[in-house]
Amino acid sequence: MKPEEIIDPANRVYARPRLLTEVNTHYCPGCSHGVVHRIIAELLDEMGLEDRAVGVAPVGCAVFAYNYIDVDWVEAAHGRAPAVATALSRLSPENLVFTYQGDGDLAAIGTAETIHAANRGENIAIIFINNAIYGMTGGQMAPTTLIGQRTATTPYGRRVDLNGHPLNITNLLAQLPGTCYVTRQSVHTAPAVRKAKNAIKKAFENAMAKKGTSVVEIVSTCNSGWKMTPAQANEWMATHMTEHYPLGDLKNE
Template sequence: MENQSVSTDEIVREENLVYKKTSLMTSKALSYCPGCGHGVVHRIIAEVIDEMGIQADTIGVAPVGCSVLAYEFLDIDMQQAAHGRAPAVATGIKRCWPDKFVFTYQGDGDLAAIGTAETIHACNRGENITIIFINNGIYGMTGGQMAPTTLPGMRSSTTPYGRDIALMGNPLKITEVVATLPGTYFVARHSVHTPLNARKTKKAMRMAFENQKLKKGLSFIEIVSNCNSGWKMTPTQANKWMEDNMFPYYPMGDIKVNGEMVKKKEEPKA
């Protein structure tokens, strides 16, 4: 074959570069487990900030949870918030600096359990911020306990025999809840486990930050993600399990766009 004569060395040259890690990610090695979706979401945020040229005007709010150290990996100004309080912290920042870009990065326990009030009210006020919600159905950092989004029957360290709905209540679809509030302008649910899904997430992320520029109100992006360690699976197994179990309960796609609810249609499985 003709192209066998072209060696890798001839291709690996600056002029042929098509993808490299954005400089808005620091050189520090990510502290997440192998295969964890946090790293991809971090990079998507960094790429969007980089491509929009808004590093000098962006303030991120890091949560309590696995991504408590997000500020170690993103080369932007950040504030670490108390557990669940990121939307309140972001409100404080944004109200004082209405022209800056402010986002929160929160897990399911942070956003949908301890911080439910802050989440609902920031959304309801239509704070002109972006909320990025990582839903992996479990408390990762503290060792795999039940989260508000843990599926029925799903095992965790505090539901060792599976989540019993009669005892522990139902998984909370908070993204659908916030979509009903007039303050939210853009609400979507995505994942980052395949190239296609990751690219869709990036498109949504860009839209969310553009909405801030246009002062449209609150953009809320849920990313259904894996927790290989918490679920006790390999990364590949975890992604498969996520598609088979999480996606039917937390379907992918836009829920609210430009302030209008998207009409329900069956999303094909990713």
């Protein structure tokens, strides 16, 4: 059978999600953000939450997330997404409120907002993209950068005596009584993408069921910041990042 005979709408098993806009993303080729955007667009469509979903966009590479996923968005000041999401979820409790944040946003400037929102147990889903680097500003060291990892501001590798230890904020959030679901996933292979999708689905369900704060960390890549090809970055992530940020559920209540 020729491909032309197979390519027919009746045989289609996978298509571009309806909620992704036609705009081309500004992300670098191979960036994990695109995959997570696609997962969110698919889930909101499948769960029928298109009209009730409100996302809070961060500052960082994902700052234009509101241009790419066709639901309601609010753009928060740097790191303040959980605080804005708190107001949104309290004022309109019938809505699904989720934040989409990178590690510079959530684990650096927004640490206080994140921890307090999770400690209060706000009914929001936090999607945390951890690529261990400040991607948007040119690949500087982030709090999550691994020991020995080379970045623009640690050209000889991150040193503990000078730069401190990598911050594992997801483990920290799992300790808080306000969180109901804390998990760490990745999107570097097809099975991992399926698992990440299930995790985000559970986080959205928890937010709708008012069970508390759900945190889904996606251990991601920044191939341009890491100075690698997308495939090399995925491999590096799977071998090095998962050592310090092991994948799996940390809390599931």
